[in-house]
Amino acid sequence: MTDAIKSTRDRPWVMRTYSGHSTAKASNQLYRSNLEKGQTGLSIAFDLPTQTGYDPDHPLASGEVGKVGVPIYHQGQMRTLLDQIPLDQMNTSMTINATAAWLLGLYIANAEEQGVSTTALRGTTQNDIVKEYLSRGTYIFPPDASKRLIVDMIAYCSEHVPLWNPINICSYHLQEAGATPVQEIAYSLANAIDILDAVRDSGQVPPTSFPRVVGSISFFVNSGIRFVEEVCKMRAFTQMWDEICQSRYRVDDPKLRRFRYGVQVNSLGLTEAQPENNVQRIILEALGVTLSKNARARSLQLPAWNEALGLPRPWDQQWSLRIQQVLALETDLLEHEDIFDGSHVIESKTSELVNDAYRELEDVLELGGAFEAIGELKQRLVISHTERMRQIESSELTVVGVNAFEDTAESPLGGDGSFLKVDPAVETEMVADIDNWRSSRSQLEVNQALENLRQAADGEENIMPATIAAAKAGATTGEWTEVLRDVFGEYRGPTGIQTASGNSPGLRKVADRSQRLSAGPPRILVAKPGLDGHSNGAEQIAVAARNAGMEVVYDGIRVTPDHIAATARDEDVDVIGLSILSGSHLQLVPLVLDALQDHGVKAPVIIGGIIPEDDQQALIDVGVARVYTPKDYEVTKIMNDVVDLVEEKRSKE
Amino acid sequence: MNRPSTDPVALFEEALGGHRFALARLMSLVERGGEEARQLGAYTFAKSGHAFTVGITGAPGSGKSSLTSALAAVVRSKEERLSVLAIDPSSPFTGGAILGDRVRMQDHVTDEGIYIRSMATRGHLGGLSLATPQAIRVLDALGWPWIVIETVGVGQVEVEIAGAADTTVVVVNPGWGDAVQANKAGLMEVADIFVINKSDRKGADDTRRDIQQMLELSSLGNWEPPIIMTIATDDVGADQLWESVLEHRSHLLESGDLAERRAQRIQAELEEIVSRSLDQLIGIVMERPEALELKSKMKSGEIDPYDAAKRLIDLAID
Numbered sequence: 020m021t022d023a024i025k026s027t028r029d030r031p032w033v034m035r036t037y038s039g040h041s042t043a044k045a046s047n048q049l050y051r052s053n054l055e056k057g058q059t060g061l062s063i064a065f066d067l068p069t070q071t072g073y074d075p076d077h078p079l080a081s082g083e084v085g086k087v088g089v090p091i092y093h094q095g096q097m098r099t100l101l102d103q104i105p106l107d108q109m110n111t112s113m114t115i116n117a118t119a120a121w122l123l124g125l126y127i128a129n130a131e132e133q134g135v136s137t138t139a140l141r142g143t144t145q146n147d148i149v150k151e152y153l154s155r156g157t158y159i160f161p162p163d164a165s166k167r168l169i170v171d172m173i174a175y176c177s178e179h180v181p182l183w184n185p186i187n188i189c190s191y192h193l194q195e196a197g198a199t200p201v202q203e204i205a206y207s208l209a210n211a212i213d214i215l216d217a218v219r220d221s222g223q224v225p226p227t228s229f230p231r232v233v234g235s236i237s238f239f240v241n242s243g244i245r246f247v248e249e250v251c252k253m254r255a256f257t258q259m260w261d262e263i264c265q266s267r268y269r270v271d272d273p274k275l276r277r278f279r280y281g282v283q284v285n286s287l288g289l290t291e292a293q294p295e296n297n298v299q300r301i302i303l304e305a306l307g308v309t310l311s312k313n314a315r316a317r318s319l320q321l322p323a324w325n326e327a328l329g330l331p332r333p334w335d336q337q338w339s340l341r342i343q344q345v346l347a348l349e350t351d352l353l354e355h356e357d358i359f360d361g362s363h364v365i366e367s368k369t370s371e372l373v374n375d376a377y378r379e380l381e382d383v384l385e386l387g388g389a390f391e392a393i394g395e396l397k398q399r400l401v402i403s404h405t406e407r408m409r410q411i412e413s414s415e416l417t418v419v420g421v422n423a424f425e426d427t428a429e430s431p432l433g434g435d436g437s438f439l440k441v442d443p444a445v446e447t448e449m450v451a452d453i454d455n456w457r458s459s460r461s462q463l464e465v466n467q468a469l470e471n472l473r474q475a476a477d478g479e480e481n482i483m484p485a486t487i488a489a490a491k492a493g494a495t496t497g498e499w500t501e502v503l504r505d506v507f508g509e510y511r512g513p514t515g516i517q518t519a520s521g522n523s524p525g526l527r528k529v530a531d532r533s534q535r536l537s538a539g540p541p542r543i544l545v546a547k548p549g550l551d552g553h554s555n556g557a558e559q560i561a562v563a564a565r566n567a568g569m570e571v572v573y574d575g576i577r578v579t580p581d582h583i584a585a586t587a588r589d590e591d592v593d594v595i596g597l598s599i600l601s602g603s604h605l606q607l608v609p610l611v612l613d614a615l616q617d618h619g620v621k622a623p624v625i626i627g628g629i630i631p632e633d634d635q636q637a638l639i640d641v642g643v644a645r646v647y648t649p650k651d652y653e654v655t656k657i658m659n660d661v662v663d664l665v666e667e668k669r670s671k672e
Numbered sequence: 673m674n675r676p677s678t679d680p681v682a683l684f685e686e687a688l689g690g691h692r693f694a695l696a697r698l699m700s701l702v703e704r705g706g707e708e709a710r711q712l713g714a715y716t717f718a719k720s721g722h723a724f725t726v727g728i729t730g731a732p733g734s735g736k737s738s739l740t741s742a743l744a745a746v747v748r749s750k751e752e753r754l755s756v757l758a759i760d761p762s763s764p765f766t767g768g769a770i771l772g773d774r775v776r777m778q779d780h781v782t783d784e785g786i787y788i789r790s791m792a793t794r795g796h797l798g799g800l801s802l803a804t805p806q807a808i809r810v811l812d813a814l815g816w817p818w819i820v821i822e823t824v825g826v827g828q829v830e831v832e833i834a835g836a837a838d839t840t841v842v843v844v845n846p847g848w849g850d851a852v853q854a855n856k857a858g859l860m861e862v863a864d865i866f867v868i869n870k871s872d873r874k875g876a877d878d879t880r881r882d883i884q885q886m887l888e889l890s891s892l893g894n895w896e897p898p899i900i901m902t903i904a905t906d907d908v909g910a911d912q913l914w915e916s917v918l919e920h921r922s923h924l925l926e927s928g929d930l931a932e933r934r935a936q937r938i939q940a941e942l943e944e945i946v947s948r949s950l951d952q953l954i955g956i957v958m959e960r961p962e963a964l965e966l967k968s969k970m971k972s973g974e975i976d977p978y979d980a981a982k983r984l985i986d987l988a989i990d
């Protein structure tokens with residue numbers, strides 16, 4: 020048989036939409052309607068307070084409740100979120116990391132309440148902390164403690180929740196932070212190795228069960244616009260993981276060595292300018308992870324055309340789901356064997372990636388592994404991203420609609436109504452809800468459960484039983500986390516900006532300007548208030564400012580208004596640059612301005628990030644000097660503006 | 673609060689009254705140099721001499737900032753105030769700098785009992801910035817009792833700090849031997865206290881033995897530098913380090929070495945000021961018409977560089 024065409028089609032991948040916002044109730048409705056539209060799995064986005072372990076009434080949660088995901092603060096809300104969704108049939112993916120053990124605890128507690136056995140539960144907790152340190156930013160505890168929590172979850176699931184993927188190793192976020200394909204492969208595999216070594220050495224899993232644990236490791240991968248290379252990347256991943264499982268962990272069963280992965284396609288390359296072009300980008304990126312049958316994604320979620328404008332509305336998400344459906348159901352894609360088998364072009368590109376990635380992987384292992392090398396890896400990512408930005412600014416890398424073919428006919432898309440806005444009243448509602456919850460539970464029971472949790476954390480016991488018990492007793496997300504913060508301490512991630520230099524003639528010219536200023540080079544504070552972890556912009560602005568001859572203070576993500584103001588005052592900076600992408604700028608900026616005033620700081624404040632057009636004037640009105648958005652990709656121009664501002668400010672002193 | 677004036681003396685008085693912004697602006701004036709800095713130097717000289725300064729030096733990434741932060745916590749727990757000058761390297765190509773030491777000191781940012789100020793080297797070699805000594809003097813005159821100076825992390829341990837601080841702490845890491853082989857002798861000379869930071873890592877004990885041997889071999893004065901093991905990121909050993917600083921301070925006071933060191937420091941500063949003033953003078957002289965004329969004569973071979981130099985120097989001294 021020349022089996023180019025098979026009579027039976029392959030089964031389509033799992034189609035998901037990453038979603039959740041406002042409240043558990045609203046999100047439950049959204050999920051149910053998505054399932055009716057043919058979506059075949061759940062992918063839950065949590066709000067930032069839930070991800071970083073704060074209750075809605077915590078000062079740091081202010082402005083962030085229900086914004087970029089669903090708030091889940093206690094078991095009652097988990098119950099509402101999953102109402103009428105059959106837990107024994109549903110495959111639920113939760114993007115949750117530092118507080119993953121807690122959210123799994125709530126999920127299990129809820130299942131038991133519904134009479135569903137934990138052995139029937141299927142799904143994934145993302146639970147990958149290395150990529151939180153390197154890119155995503157919702158880490159809480161230091162590396163060692165975080166690793167221990169992960170190991171505990173893996174060990175617990177291996178025994179009690181066997182169908183659950185306790186961890187999903189992510190390379191996705193590394194590409195979103197600027198990683199090259201080689202870095203993406205090497206750092207995520209190093210991460211997987213670090214975790215598996217730790218599970219093996221923990222003694223919590225009997226050697227006979229260990230191959231199954233190896234087999235339970237799944238991955239979450241990115242697919243960028245260079246989709247031919249991405250096909251090769253997936254094949255490289257598949258080959259390398261198979262080899263590592265065999266050589267390092269002696270897993271004999273090939274099925275357990277299979278590189279199982281889900282995908283979200285690249286969002287970093289999706290543009291604010293001419294946003295309709297994003298649709299073709301998304302389709303091409305989807306091809307990168309579906310074309311090759313042998314390296315095809317298990318599940319896929321696609322961002323929406325309005326990615327760089329704001330949160331997607333249901334219709335935007337439906338459009339992206341329909342892209343998947345057309346690809347899987349209308350085309351002949353699923354009828355063929357691997358269409359690249361025998362292609363020497365694909366083969367040679369794949370082996371090039373494999374070789375380079377092995378080299379980089381060795382390097383990381385030599386540095387002591389992914390956890391140990393976080394600071395170094397972060398720097399390497401920032402360097403890669405700086406290079407990417409430089410290429411876009413110099414037009415070496417073409418981005419249609421941005422640095423090429425910028426002219427456009429008038430577009431019916433865009434504008435202020437074109438993305439989802441979360442009602443700020445949600446926060447008040449959630450604060451009332453948690454008050455209510457706290458007063459209706461048995462405080463004695465909660466105290467006891469939290470005390471048991473503390474002891475488990477302090478000792479060697481697996482964290483899960485005490486966590487599930489605390490969930491059942493009615494503890495809250497903030498309370499669970501507070502206990503662990505107390506025991507483990509809190510971690511501040513590396514900023515990675517120390518070494519990136521880049522070679523931009525434009526910035527060099529600005530540097531000459533900076534150095535000629537009579538009162539010394541400009542001093543700039545770059546700061547990220549709120550819980551927002553999108554650090555790319557702040558990092559790139561900090562690096563650019565340094566390369567533009569400025570003296571730069573940047574303390575990393577999640578700093579308070581008081582922290583910003585005290586730093587600005589003590590360092591006598593000339594400019595304060597805020598970066599906010601989480602959508603909470605209207606709440607946060609006035610808080611920062613007030614704090615600056617309290618501290619006697621008069622330096623101008625500029626801001627960049629995802630700032631919708633309508634809000635830009637509002638920010639200027641409260642006293643912000645300049646607003647920048649992703650459209651302002653020419654960093655040199657931004658830096659020249661900064662020097663202008665500094666000159667103006669100093670001339671008034 | 674009104675905008676602080678640029679008059680250094682008025683600013684100083686404001687800072688004395690507790691205005692942090694005025695203090696910060698004083699530091700900027702000192703960094704800028706020039707006439708205002710000079711005035712400030714003159715004004716603060718007689719008011720200083722009460723603070724005790726601790727220099728922390730070591731290779732890049734050895735944990736100087738983390739250790740400074742841990743030390744600050746100890747000092748604060750004793751209800752004493754301190755200020756920190758953290759020196760970061762300026763890029764020789766662009767002049768820009770990442771003022772990154774502060775990142776490790778974030779626990780203290782909103783504590784009004786600590787003042788942390790970053791300074792870029794701005795082309796100055798040796799691990800400090802040109803303005804560091806004067807910044808120390810201003811902080812001293814303002815009544816900060818403890819001043820910690822973190823040097824730039826450079827390949828070798830920088831010696832300049834030994835001149836600028838009363839107590840010099842040298843930070844090394846386990847396995848240091850290979851990294852600073854050539855510079856060990858220099859280390860022995862500057863270190864009043866050795867810290868083996870990151871002692872959670874392999875080889876800490878070997879390193880300790882190594883240093884001990886070196887110390888035994890070198891001809892020490894009347895102070896034997898203690899070796900302290902720390903894990904700065906976990907606050908381990910910081911209290912012991914502080915104890916050692918206090919001991920060293922008592923030793924300096926009792927032996928009279930403190931006065932001696934400080935006298936040497938002022939002497940060195942004088943030389944530095946003179947040489948800097950001469951540099952400036954030369955800059956000015958070189959722009960004068962006479963100088964330009966001499967240069968063109970030199971070009972056409974009418975006079976030789978030695979002769980030209982002599983005439984220029986005469987011109988400058990006039």
Ligand code: B12
Nearest residue numbers: 286326329552553554555556596598601602627628648651
């Ligand atoms: C990359 C990315 C990520 C990466 C971030 C990696 C990192 N370390 O930064 C990852 C994958 C981790 C991520 C995660 C999330 N993301 Co995201 N992410 C993006 C994405 C695709 C690009 C942002 C980016 O990095 N661009 C590149 C940088 C260089 O550009 P920039 O920051 O815009 O900066 C430029 C200008 O804005 C300006 N600028 C920016 N800051 C400053 C500061 C100063 C001082 C100055 C002068 C200029 C300036 O200059 C820069 C140069 O041009 C955007 C959508 C988009 N295409 O813009 C969504 C987006 C920002 N993410 C979003 C969300 C919701 C999330 C999550 C919260 C999802 C969730 N529920 O978990 C998570 C959690 C993150 C967290 N901890 O907060 C939303 C925010 C929605 C909103 N504002 O209402 C967006 C808009 C996507 C969407 N439409 O839903 N994300």
Ligand SMILES: Nc1nc2c(ncn2[C@@H]2O[C@H](COP(=O)(O)OP(=O)(O)OP(=O)(O)O)[C@@H](O)[C@H]2O)c(=O)[nH]1
Nearest residue numbers: 732733734735736737738776825869870903904905
């Ligand atoms: N394991 C371990 N890591 C440490 C310790 N002290 C510091 N570090 C880490 O070492 C890295 C460098 O620490 P810093 O305090 O910035 O070192 P530094 O000497 O100030 O660095 P530069 O100023 O850049 O020269 C950081 O990642 C710290 O978290 C320690 O005792 N043990």
Ligand SMILES: [Mg+2]
Nearest residue numbers: 736737772773
């Ligand atoms: Mg430092």
